[in-house]
Amino acid sequence: MDPIKKKIQSSSRETRQDLLGKVITYTCIALIVLVVLSIFVFVASKGMATFFVNKANFWDFLTGKNWNPSMVDSKGKPMLGALPMIAGSFGVTILAVLFATPFAIGTALYMTEIASHKGERILQSVIELLVGIPSVVYGFIGLSVIVPFVRNNIGGSGYGILSGSFVLFVMVLPTVTSMTVDSLRAVPRFYKEASLALGATKWQTIYKVILRSSTSGILTAIIFGMARAFGEALAVQMVIGNAAVMPTSLLSSASTLTSVLTMGIGNTVMGTVANNALWSLALILLLMSLFFNIVVRLIGRKGRM
């Protein structure tokens, strides 16, 4: 056969490489999707078993205040009231983000608008350092510094939602800050220039132009911070006290979904009510992170318009 014809008709080396690349990429994607899906299916099927196999009432599960999975109540149903943990989780999450947001925005503004290049670099590495500290270290610092501080200066035994949110405050700060920095940097330069040209001061520019135009980005940062706080287990577990009772004040011992989960999972046997109930808690955690993700999407879409 004519070598030129052969060359034209058969696929070239490059085409084959292209195909190979595609195959590898798609295999990887398929694998990841499979993993995510199977996690969802696994947690959901385990978590649902509490309601379908053990016949617990879903509404009672969400609103009940008595968590005692190994015991049954007068009607013979397991005592699975998850409200104390749900309340605890939301309590620490919201408080931590409330504490962290002003600091995060302040730091981010300083880094993007005010600091010299050197100052910015130093702050950047400090924040990156905070991300790298393992959560058990935060928990230990919380236990040895924050708990006695709260006990001596504010009251109570020191274990509670307030201590938990102080620890989480430090843990979510880098997340919120670095994402806020990104959204502030995304503000077009000419917005700022136009504002300054109109005679606005630096503060007016920051307040009326930069912050306004990056609102959706900052909100996204806050939601990511919430997701991080909601899922944190170890550090919170060490300072919150882990009492599965409704929190009556910020200073009394409470518990979160994650802390009950980590403490109980090793002590229960697969397939029992107590174990299934823990999977139901895990399901709530999973649904919450899905919810946070959807909220981030929605904000992002609104911000683009």
Place this chain on the structure above:
Amino acid sequence: MKNLTKITALIIASSALLVGCGKSGASNGSTSSSEASGKITVVGSTALQPLVEKAAENYQADNAKVSITVQGGGSGTGLSQVQSGAVTIGNSDIFAEQQKGIKADKLVDHKVAVVGMAPVVNKDSGVKNVTMAQLRDIFTGKITNWKDVGGKDESIVLINRPEGSGTRATFEAAVMNGQSAKKSQEQDSNGTVQKMVAQTPGAVSYLAFSYVKPTIQELSIDGVKPTDDNVTNNKWKIWSYEHMYTKGQPNKVTKGFLKYMTSDKVQKGLVKDLGYISINQMNVQKDANNKVTSK
């Protein structure tokens, strides 16, 4: 572009290697009964983990063909994993009969050590001895101030262990007399509990003997001190076995390791060094219903 083919080759090669490893591992396991070589996986109780880890290390040094993996995970995990056949040995702080969802008649119990537990308080409370009834009232929440048991005017901060943990089951069986403890703080690691009791004024909890350090105050009960000797003749009531469960009778390799665990070498050496009490020293025995009889 050449890189891509190289990377692909690497991926394929490494996956082939993995498959190969898996195969060789499996064949090791199946030939185990003919010669003293094989794999043992031990999972469960974190209280027993350090002892088994150390013992396994020493055992493997003498028996190069045996490979032993030791993991934590908790007593419940240990029992359920050994029941399902996923692991060779399941470690537990409590009898299999006492764990919900476990069919104990399928499992064979090997007791390897005894652990004594003591109530501990923050040094500030000024209490060194309580009666059994007082201790029970403290944990049910009837007594809420240390002055009611002869200490300082300071409110009591209960630190319990999580429901279903072996330590809590042992404590409740010996102390609570069927009453349930007041809902309170819970912590699952001995180290964390130790630190919390040491630094929280008014705190009370209970710990395995080996975790009782000079920074905290141990309590005597009815004048009996929490010592190893008092455990061996059941004068001190709060103690439990450390169990290593197998599904059915163990195979030759596993049997060898379990025998090593109860040998004098381990019982007089490691067991003592790590703060457990030797199983061979006990003058009494306890069954799954907490009935104590003399040996």
